[in-house]
Amino acid sequence: MRRLWGRLSSVNVQKAVWGLEELGLPYERVEAGGAFGRVRDPDYVAMNPNSLVPVLEEDGFVLWESNAILRHLARGHEAHGLWPEDPRAAALADQWLDWQATRFTPATRDAFWQTVRTPADRRDQATIDRSVAASEECAAILDAHLMGRAYMVGERFTVADIAVAAAAHRWLHLDVPRIERPALRAWYARVRERPAASVALPPLS
Template sequence: MLKIWGRANSINVQKVLWCAEELGLPYQRIDAGMEYGVVNTAEYRKLNPNGLVPTLEDGNLVLWESNAIVRYLAARYGAGSLWPTDPAVRADSDKWMDWQVSTLWTRLRPVFWGLIRTPPEKRNAQEIETAYQKTREAFAILDQALAGRQYVAGDAFTMGDIALGVAAQRWFNLPVERPAAPNLEAWYQRLRERPAFSKIVDHPLT
């Protein structure tokens, strides 16, 4: 059985849990991070020297970095579905996973943390506004890319949708104005119809 370390409301932990649910994999989740502590213990640091979540244990394999874990699970347990067999389709899906980490989340994170996890009196309004404008631009890119597509790599749901979907859930639940984005909105509704997304991701922001 897989062992997944990390709190359930972590965006990166949710990627891994959602992936495992989509693949029907049995797993044990162990609370770690923020209010749960654990990540600074000697035991945990042997698994993940960064002291972050998630960390995956699959037999003798110990793996950290959420997108790397999703890729591993998709490749080992979801070849032909979450892990496309066509190298071009797989690369397209993989591209969006990298973009989620390098571009989208770096812009969205200050908005999310500022509005959800920071008390009003401690918020940096200018930082939030700047990040918000950049986040709008990023989601406009995704909206354009989804034109004529059901999912980010084509007609089938893949690992790339998992990485982007957890970020989109934050965006669509933040108390901010969102410009019309018909392709993005339709894609997000398709994600919401997936039982695994509903179970793991689609919850109030905390």
């Protein structure tokens, strides 16, 4: 039995759902976090002491941290090709997974929270502006990297595309001014057409 805990409005849960859907793995998703609560319940804290989502359960095995979940799923089902076979390509996938977690998503966080989850009369424009500026730096890095490339690493879709595209989905749908990044837009449109993306990436909320 495979169970994923977490609400689909979480970018981190979206990554895990996308990975499961790409691999065609059966799973049950249990709503948790945000308005659904549960994450402070003793049984949940026993699984994840951070009280965050997502958490993956597989026949008694428990794993938290969304990119760790992506790596676990991809490495456990290598025939699907989500984890690169070449060691250097795998290292590059790791690089982009870490970059998404440490740079891109943190850069967008304040702009997301301020424009999507904060009432208009309580928003802090200076906070939004700082977040947009940091996000533009990341978007510029992505756009330059994706010039002439179909995917983040090598010639095929991998977990690096899942992680970065989930963050890009949030950035590209925020109601903020953005510099147009053609390569980033083309790549996002390409990976967004995948059936698993339609399940994993709902409108921002």
